[in-house]
Each structure stands twice: as structure tokens, then as C-alpha cells.
Amino acid sequence: MVPSDGGPFVFVADLAAPVLADEDYHHLAKARRLRSGDPLVLGDGVGRWVAARFANQQPELAGDVVFQPRPTLAIAVGFALVKGSKPELAVQKLTELGVDQIRPFVAARSVVRWDGARSATGQARLERVAREAAMQSRRPWLPEICPVASFGEVSGQPGACRADRCGGPPSLAFPLILTGPEGGWDSDELAADVPVIGLSEGVLRAETAAIAAGVVLAAMRAGLVLPAG
Amino acid sequence: MVPSDGGPFVFVADLAAPVLADEDYHHLAKARRLRSGDPLVLGDGVGRWVAARFANQQPELAGDVVFQPRPTLAIAVGFALVKGSKPELAVQKLTELGVDQIRPFVAARSVVRWDGARSATGQARLERVAREAAMQSRRPWLPEICPVASFGEVSGQPGACRADRCGGPPSLAFPLILTGPEGGWDSDELAADVPVIGLSEGVLRAETAAIAAGVVLAAMRAGLVLPAG
Structure with a gap:
């Protein structure tokens, strides 16, 4: 975790010769009102x-570069496009x-399809978010x-499981x-050979199920909760 | 859980003599395109x-009233207003x-205050949501x-605990x-005599922490995860 007392945290392409992206520079100068120094x-x-x-747009380095390795165990969520x-x-x-890792996929009952150019712009938008x-x-x-x-592609990944009420x-x-779309999983998806896990009692909206999956995986990785039974 | 195959689920004031609220009636008739019967x-x-x-606006009853008791163990989240x-x-x-149960409260570092009329309209808005x-x-x-x-009031409730990184x-x-505000807990809140629990590694936005608290409590109540250690 980047310490919270060092001012705003901003990504740049090259730490050795940092240049702020236009939108980041304007955000820091205008909204956050940073001044030189x-x-x-x-x-x-x-x-x-x-x-x-x-x-200005080229910050001055004021310390040594710190490296934080990725957590040993990666956690990932794949959600049906909605x-x-x-x-x-x-x-x-x-x-x-x-x-x-975040893996958007098209489920049989996904109302939305991202194909061709739409897929590239959709992915770029999610990367900005x-x-x-x-x-x-x-x-x-x-x-x-x-x-x-596709669902077949994401469910074929190592360590994949499918979230469902039961x-x-x-x-x-x-x-x-x-996690599935609003309309639920279709029969082929239900029949896929992957473990089925629960996230809560009752039905969750698609985006809530995706967030709940992230919460549960993050809490398990932090050693705060364990699988029951 | 209300079965999913019986059409839209709508609240009315009196199940014995049901009258749909105007907005619900219009939603069902226009957006959902329900017809008589x-x-x-x-x-x-x-x-x-x-x-x-x-x-029309007075649905006809077509079955017996079913009662689902509340879960024996109530789960609750209190979040700092943001x-x-x-x-x-x-x-x-x-x-x-x-x-x-959802308990909004004003933390020392809550940027927002709801007082007097604002408190009543804010509560009514959350009830509509x-x-x-x-x-x-x-x-x-x-x-x-x-x-x-106030934080003192919510932290004095039976079974209260405070979410924090550590x-x-x-x-x-x-x-x-x-769960606390964006600016974190202040020294009096940190000193309050309530247990401190974690929800994930790292800092979460205020609303994300509240949602994560709900996910973890719901998953524990559903018997899916257990406290670690």
C-alpha cells in the first residue's frame, strides 16, 4: 500500500522521467490545488x-523508488456484461x-454484446476506471x-468457479x-464443469454479485474469514 | 425469498385491500407493460x-398470504455520512x-451534516431507495x-464494532x-471502547466499506464463511 501521508498518488508512464498526463495535471492543479513543491x-x-x-507537468523526484511485489495469490472476478x-x-x-484480474464475459443471457470496435472501446473505458x-x-x-x-473461455481458466444461490x-x-447476468445462468452454463459457490442468501443484482465476489476473496486473502465447513 | 416466477414484486400498504402506489402502477403499466390478468x-x-x-391500480388477490419470519440473527451496518x-x-x-438495519451516522470527519429538515428528507430518500x-x-x-x-449513539448499540484497516x-x-468517512476516524472515535474488525487489506472508499461490511455479514449468516482464527 502506498503511504497515505505523501500527497496525491498518480500514475506516470516512466518513473525515471515522469510526465503527468494532461488530465492528471489539470486535476492536481485545479481540483486539488497543488502548488510547486x-x-x-x-x-x-x-x-x-x-x-x-x-x-508543472514534470514532477521532481524526492526519494528512492519502492517496489511492492504482487500478492503471491492472485484473486480474480469475471462478470457477465450488463x-x-x-x-x-x-x-x-x-x-x-x-x-x-477482472474478466468481463458475455453470458447467454447478457443483454449487452461487445463486439469488434465496441469491445476495444469498452475495455479501454474499464481500464480508465x-x-x-x-x-x-x-x-x-x-x-x-x-x-x-465467452463463458466457455472464462470458465476454462484454472481456479474458476461459478457463483449461484445454491x-x-x-x-x-x-x-x-x-458472476452471472440479471437473467441468471442458462442451461449450458449451469451444466459447465466448474465448482459452484455461494455469496449470500437471495438474489443479487449482477454488479452487486461481482462486488460481493471481490469482497469475499479479498477478506479470505487478508486472513479475516475462512471458508465454512 | 419471494419466488421469482410470479411476476414483478411490489409493496402495498394493505395486502387485504391492495392499492398500488401511483409510481408503481405507472412503472408496471408503462415500463414493464403489464396487462390486466x-x-x-x-x-x-x-x-x-x-x-x-x-x-388497474387495484390488483386482484390470487392466492393465500405467505409469511416469512425475519432471520433469527439480525445483521446491521452503520455508515458515516458522505x-x-x-x-x-x-x-x-x-x-x-x-x-x-441500516444506521447512518455523522462521524467527526463527515463532510456532510444532516440536521433538522435535511435529516428527515435524507432519511425518507434512503427509505425510498x-x-x-x-x-x-x-x-x-x-x-x-x-x-x-452520532458516532457515540451507534457505537453504544449492542453488538457494535468499528471497521478499520488494522x-x-x-x-x-x-x-x-x-464504517468510517473518507477522511478516516478521528482520535475520539479511535479511542471508543468497541471491538475493531477488518474488511480487506488497504483503504476502501466510504461506500465500498459499507457494502463490504454487508457482504461479509451476509456471507457469515448464510454459513458460507467463518471468522478466521
Whole structure:
């Protein structure tokens, strides 16, 4: 975790020769009202960060680069694409929770399809959401946002499990939880040969199920809760 | 849980002589396009529901009233008031998760204050959000939205605990989790004589911490996870 007392946390492409992206520079100068010499922390999104001082668009380095390795056990959530801004909300919350990999997929009952150019712009939008959320929650590692895939592709990944009402305890033995669309899983998805885990009693909205999956995996990885039974 | 195959789930004031609220009637007739005779399920928000058929604003009963008792163990989340629509998002998700009681409070570092008339309208708004979320997630019990209180009042409730980064495992022995504002807890709140529990590694936004508290309590109550250690 990037320490909270060093000023705003901002990603740059190159820690050795840092240049703030236009939107980050304007945010810091206008909304956050940073002045020359004010502290900030620069990160590269892949585990490294360094203390710096604000100075126009090229901050001055003010310390040594620190590296925080990725957690040994990666946790991941795959969610069925749904309408509107719900995928963004899920990605924002999963990033804050420290989920390492996010795998959007098209379920049989996904109302939304992302194909061709739409898939690329959708993925780029989710990556922007993740970048903002990681800066705000001071996460030195950006989550990996995978390209949109099919249910067959995500359920074929090692460690995948499917979330459903009737499921058993979640476990870090299955650290990729797949959550379904509003309309529920279809018969082929129900028949897929992956473990089924539960997240709560009752039905959750699609984006809530994705967030709940991230919460449960993060709490297990932090050693705060264990699978029941 | 209200069965999912009986048509839309709608709350009415009196199950014996049901009258749909204007907004619900218009939603069903216009957005959902229900016609006379289409099935729906009516609930009273305190555990009872009944099958019915759509017919203008006064549905016809089509079955016997079913009662689902409240879960024996109530789970509750208290969150520090924050700006914008974040309290609504927290209430929506906590309702879907089946949290029984929601206690907004003013922390020392809450940027927002709700006092006098603002407190009443704020509470009414959160109640509307809870009602919609309970209908959509087919929950026969509405959560109780408590009036805005002070940290001293909520932390003095039986079973209260405070969520913080350094906290230990959450537990159903402390089924009221209090989550703090963006700026963190102040020294008096840190010194309060309540257990401290953790929800994840790292810092969560205020509304994310509230949702995470609901997820962890709901998963424990469903028997899916246990406190570690």
C-alpha cells in the first residue's frame, strides 16, 4: 500500500522521467490545488512508487523508488456484461478491493454484446476506471482488465468457479469467481464443469454479485474469514 | 425469498385491500407493460406476500398470504455520512444483501451534516431507495433505516464494532459493523471502547466499506464463511 501521508498518488508512464498526463495535471492543479513543491507520490501501476514534488507537468523526484511485489495469490472476478454503467461500478469497486484480474464475459443471457470496435472501446473505458480507482485507493498495482471473452473461455481458466444461490462456501482454491447476468445462468452454463459457490442468501443484482465476489476473496486473502465447513 | 416466477414484486400498504402506489402502477403499466390478468406478487414489507393479478391500480388477490419470519440473527451496518449519492448506493446494495438495519451516522470527519429538515428528507430518500431495492431483489422484509445519529449513539448499540484497516476477523458476535468517512476516524472515535474488525487489506472508499461490511455479514449468516482464527 502506498503511504497515505505523501500527497496525491498518480500514475506516470516512466518513473525515471515522469510526465503527468494532461488530465492528471489539470486535476492536481485545479481540483486539488497543488502548488510547486507540494508532495505527491508517483506510481507506475506495476508495483513501483516514488515520492515526488509537484512542478508543472514534470514532477521532481524526492526519494528512492519502492517496489511492492504482487500478492503471491492472485484473486480474480469475471462478470457477465450488463447494461449501462454497472460494469464501471464493478471495476471501480474490484480495483479498490485489490482484485488482481477482472474478466468481463458475455453470458447467454447478457443483454449487452461487445463486439469488434465496441469491445476495444469498452475495455479501454474499464481500464480508465481501474486507473482512477487505483490512484484514489493508492494501489501500486493496476488490475489486469482482460478482453471480453465467452463463458466457455472464462470458465476454462484454472481456479474458476461459478457463483449461484445454491452454491457452497467460496475458497481460495478457486480464486476466480464468475458472476452471472440479471437473467441468471442458462442451461449450458449451469451444466459447465466448474465448482459452484455461494455469496449470500437471495438474489443479487449482477454488479452487486461481482462486488460481493471481490469482497469475499479479498477478506479470505487478508486472513479475516475462512471458508465454512 | 419471494419466488421469482410470479411476476414483478411490489409493496402495498394493505395486502387485504391492495392499492398500488401511483409510481408503481405507472412503472408496471408503462415500463414493464403489464396487462390486466398478468401475474404479480404483492408484499407488505414486513414479511408477508401474496400472489395477485394486475388489474388497474387495484390488483386482484390470487392466492393465500405467505409469511416469512425475519432471520433469527439480525445483521446491521452503520455508515458515516458522505457526499453525493454514495449513501444511496450503500443502502441499495445493503438492502439487496438482506441487511436488516441500516444506521447512518455523522462521524467527526463527515463532510456532510444532516440536521433538522435535511435529516428527515435524507432519511425518507434512503427509505425510498431501500423500498425499490427490496422490490427488485424480491426481499419480503424492508430494512429499517434508522434516523441519522452520532458516532457515540451507534457505537453504544449492542453488538457494535468499528471497521478499520488494522482490525481482526469480523464475527456474528458483533453483527453491527460501523464504517468510517473518507477522511478516516478521528482520535475520539479511535479511542471508543468497541471491538475493531477488518474488511480487506488497504483503504476502501466510504461506500465500498459499507457494502463490504454487508457482504461479509451476509456471507457469515448464510454459513458460507467463518471468522478466521
